[in-house]
Amino acid sequence: MTPSPRTKRRSALPLPLADQAVLSFRFTPPPRGARLARRLACCQMDAWGWHHGIPAHDAVELIVAELANNAVTHGRVPGRDAELRLSREDGGRVRVEVSDARGERLPETRDAGTGEEGGRGLLLVAALAKEWGTAPRPGAPGETVWAVVPAEPVRG
Numbered sequence: 563m564t565p566s567p568r569t570k571r572r573s574a575l576p577l578p579l580a581d582q583a584v585l586s587f588r589f590t591p592p593p594r595g596a597r598l599a600r601r602l603a604c605c606q607m608d609a610w611g612w613h614h615g616i617p618a619h620d621a622v623e624l625i626v627a628e629l630a631n632n633a634v635t636h637g638r639v640p641g642r643d644a645e646l647r648l649s650r651e652d653g654g655r656v657r658v659e660v661s662d663a664r665g666e667r668l669p670e671t672r673d674a675g676t677g678e679e680g681g682r683g684l685l686l687v688a689a690l691a692k693e694w695g696t697a698p699r700p701g702a703p704g705e706t707v708w709a710v711v712p713a714e715p716v717r718g
Contacts, residue, residue, distance in 0.1 A: 591633075591642075607619045607623070617714075632683060633662035637662025639704075643663075647659040658691075659706050661705065662705060665699060694707070
């Protein structure tokens with residue numbers, strides 16, 4: 563009897579592991595993909611020892627939520643995935659990168675009017691991150707928005 567494809571491939575989700583320095587995950591353009599990217603980032607921060615309620619964890623969670631939502635809202639190209647890359651860097655820093663398939667218009671901060679529902683997300687990213695910016699997506703068409711979050715060393 564041949565195993566079904568469902569039993570062969572249990573999950574394409576990466577496992578958050580304490581000893582890995584980088585978590586990389588491709589997600590689909592619907593909002594569900596952005597929510598999953600945020601959740602995986604939270605699990606990886608927990609695995610690294612920065613738990614919910616610690617400023618680095620909460621900042622990374624909010625930044626990933628914003629950048630992943632922007633990727634599925636503004637960077638959506640049918641048939642192409644977005645990608646989250648979370649890396650633990652030397653010196654107590656966490657780097658967040660979210661790439662999408664649209665590179666013709668780079669995101670920028672702007673002052674949204676009081677009646678507008680959107681337009682404030684990158685201001686939030688700028689407030690939470692030590693630094694942030696944009697770059698061409700490596701190895702594929704599109705853009706990468708990145709942010710660096712300072713993180714106190716984990717004790718114990």
